[in-house]
Amino acid sequence: MRNLRTYLLIFLLFPLILFAEDGSKLWLRFPDSQNGISAAKIISKGKNLTLDIAKKELTTYWQGQIVELRTEKSLHYLKDGYRIYSTPEKIVISAGKQTGLLYGVYHILRLQQTKSDISHLNITEKPSYDVRILNHWDNLDGSVERGYAGKSLWKWDDLPNKLSPRYEEYARANASIGINSVVFNNVNASPNMLRTDYLQKVKVLADIFRPYGIRVYLSVNFSSPKVLGGLENSDPLNKEVHKWWKDKAAEIYKLIPDFGGFLVKANSEGQPGPQDYGRTHADGANMMADVLKPFGGIVMWRAFVYSPSKEDRAKQAYLEFLPLDGKFRDNVIVQIKNGPIDFQPREPFNPLFGALKKTSEMAEFQITQEYLGFSNHLVFLAPLFKETLESDTYADGKGSTVAKITDGSLRNTKITAIAGVANIGEDTNWTGNIFAQANWYAFGRLAWNHELSSEKIADEWIKMTFTNQQEFVNPVKDMMLSSRETTVDYMMPLGLHHIFAFDHHYGPEPWGDIPGGRPDWMPVYYHKADENGLGFDRTETGSNAVSQYFPPLNAIFGNIETCPENLLLWFHHVPWTYKMKDGKTLWEEISFKYDSGVKNVRAYQKTWDKMEPYVDAERFRQIQSKLKVQSKDAVWWKDACLLYFQTFSKMPIPYEIERPVHELDDLKKIKLDLKHHN
Structure with missing residues (x-):
């Protein structure tokens, strides 16, 4: 019985x-x-x-x-x-x-x-870009740098004999939104990726992806000839090094005839590169471009470079690459992060866009939420992507947007491309948070057509992922469309940036200043708080980063009266008593911004709870739980930043806003044990 x-x-x-x-x-x-x-x-x-x-x-x-x-x-x-x-x-x-x-x-x-x-x-x-590519920062051991959805999809130990059904599911999802290219491995690349046994594994994946219109690329380590080939060095002007890369390219294309090419991070954050041998980025990129050229391959050479220097970190990529303009082969494209620092919740566009007038440029966005609450926070990134793409560089006169500079409509380029750092892992829901799926979707749709609106993309995704019922669609869409600005408010409003906890970048640590540490890895380097005010002076009297922008932007950004207030503390060190456009002092404005961010996340919780009748129980509970974490984190950010900055402003927190619930000393003791490879 x-x-x-x-x-x-x-x-x-x-x-x-x-x-x-x-x-x-x-x-x-x-x-x-x-x-x-x-x-x-x-x-x-x-x-x-x-x-x-x-x-x-x-x-x-x-x-x-x-x-x-x-x-x-x-x-x-x-x-x-x-x-x-x-x-x-x-x-x-x-x-x-x-x-x-x-x-x-x-x-x-x-x-x-x-x-x-x-x-x-x-x-x-007709797609806006020829190459619409996901960059996976996956390592060969299955870990994912800046990954928040479990381990890597790619089971290298099982390949080439054992195939996961998720490989084809992944290809199908990408094809459905027009993504046609993928880099399997971390830009901090292991030379082993180019070993013959790994290339045979890559071939199997390429065969699965090909029918879905997806070409495969690899991140390569610049020292591979020395490490794998046993050569004396990896100098790009060494004939033996050139031959090693030529032979490796031939081996790859024999296995994968439609192989896309290489993605390279060189001479950045300790990675090897041509500068190790007194050569330039162009020397290194061109050597690789020459061996790929006969097969139709391209080199995507990252412009994310900075070194310990007295120079403002925000200026370094421009200073390093501008002198090389016109020196790259036509199958090299320089891959430029959307902002000049590092995927911050808000940055001005990278001044390299448009400045390289004789070099192909592509934008690199981060889909994975390294600086945006990992997979815990609801942050719809289409507005961030659009903000960059629609920014006018004035490089070729008014209307020279980042989108038009990179899509080939203003300048003749042999190939156009756009990249997104993937947020995908082996979690059942792929991205660790149901709403994080919307950012993968949004990147694909904008790579296909950068003129689509954030509202249109959100509307599609909600209806396809949940339901067409307007009682659900409209409030959830409002939540999504405001979520990026909400997150900026409770993390780093008014142009504040990079004041995260060291290394893992989760949570606030504006007081962070490790003795002996690199200054440009420390939050105090970026916010410059003192008794006089707050913010990084990048005007002519400061680092003069404004000079890297074309007129009239250099003057607009450089004048405290005309600088957009949402970038004010990026470009200016502003007195605490400075009057904002709404009549509040800087201190009052920043206090109300933090409070607004907290209130909005709580409003999202209320909105989502009302959606219970329209969505299945499992996804409803998953999202409800994530919003609880986000709400707690928003208060953590608000209290940490206001209590810390108050030690400099010496001004009371406006009585109209919610009182802090933490003590500053207690917040300073928080040390999360988070690794890159979540």
Whole structure:
């Protein structure tokens, strides 16, 4: 009898287990076709793996009229793009190549899923960038630098013989939003990545990804010829070194004919590079570019460089790369972080954008939330990405936005690209937080079309991930769209930056100043708090970082009266009593900003609790729990920063805002045992 009851219980629970909403489906929660559309309703010619995937997606999920998939040579100018149009009898998806058809299929499935009007379609899509790439900072031991969703997806010890089903699921998710490239390994690269046994593992992954239109790239260690090849050095002008790279490139392309190329971090944060031998970044990049050129490969050379120096860290990449403008091969593209410091919650755009007039440039964003509460905080990053892309550099006159500089529309470039540092791990929900999936989605959609609005992207993601019910969509969308600004308010308002706890970057530590430590790794280097005021003077009388921006920005940023207030403390050391535009003093303004951030997160908690009727229990509880952590962290940030800065301002915390609940001495004792490889 007991066994019978057990079997009955299992039988009753099985549907719940089978259909549990654990977040693993991401935004691809397409409803299966009610009747199972027959193959006869899909019209297509030819056969290959990509076309097979496109037809399978339609067969399984499409619930509309007949779809014709048509390749047309005349549409090659669209690159990965496509046309979609309706006739009375059918919907036609046409493209220059099969990957375009696959992207077109995902487009109409997205329209169906978001309940958009599909009666009179007339759509032409062409991607903003040729290379739309995820940079994984995954290590060969399975750890992930700045990863907050478990260990690496890539099971190198199991490869090439044992394949995880998640490899294809990952490829499908990327293809659905137009991501077409991936770097498997950390920019702090192990030379072992180029060993033959690892290249054979990479080949297997490349074979899985290829039908989804995804090319693979590798981060490479500049010292590989010496470490792996046993050469005397890795000097890029050494003929033996050049030959080693040439032979390695030939080996790679024999295994992976469509291999994309190399991503390189060199002479930055202790990584080896050409400067070790008295050579330039151009010397190193060009040597690699020359060996990849015959195969159509490219080099993405990171501009994230800084060294112990009396020079303002924010200026160093510009100073190092500007003299090299025009000296790089045409298959080298310089990969530039969105801001001049390091993926801060808010930075001005990197002044290198547009300054390199004869060199291809690409933007690098961070999808993983290294400086934004890891996977604990809800921070929708589309507004941050858009803020950079829409920033006007004035490099070629008014309207020279970062987007137009990098997408090739203002300058002729051989190849255009955009990169995002991935937030993906082996967690069931992929990203550690359901809402963090939206940042992977947002990066892909903006890489495909940087003119999309944050609101449009949030609307799509919510409807695809949860429900189309407006009672859910609208309040959750409001939450998402305000979340980045909320986070800036409770962490580092008004242009404050890099005042995180040392090393792991979780939580506040504005007092941080380790004796003997590098100044540019310490929060006090960045906020410069003293009895007179707060902020980093980057005007002509300070570090003069403003001079790296084109007119009129240099003058706008350099004048305390015209500098945007959300960047005020980035560019100016501001007196505590300075009157802001709303009449408050700086001290009052910063106090109210911190308080506003806390209040907004609490409002998110209330909003989310009201959403319980519209969402499954498992994801509801996951997000509810994360918001509790975020709310506690917001108070932690507010109290730590206001109590610490008050020791300099000597001014009372405005009585209208909530009183601190911590003591400063207690906050200073907090030491979290967090590693890079969470």
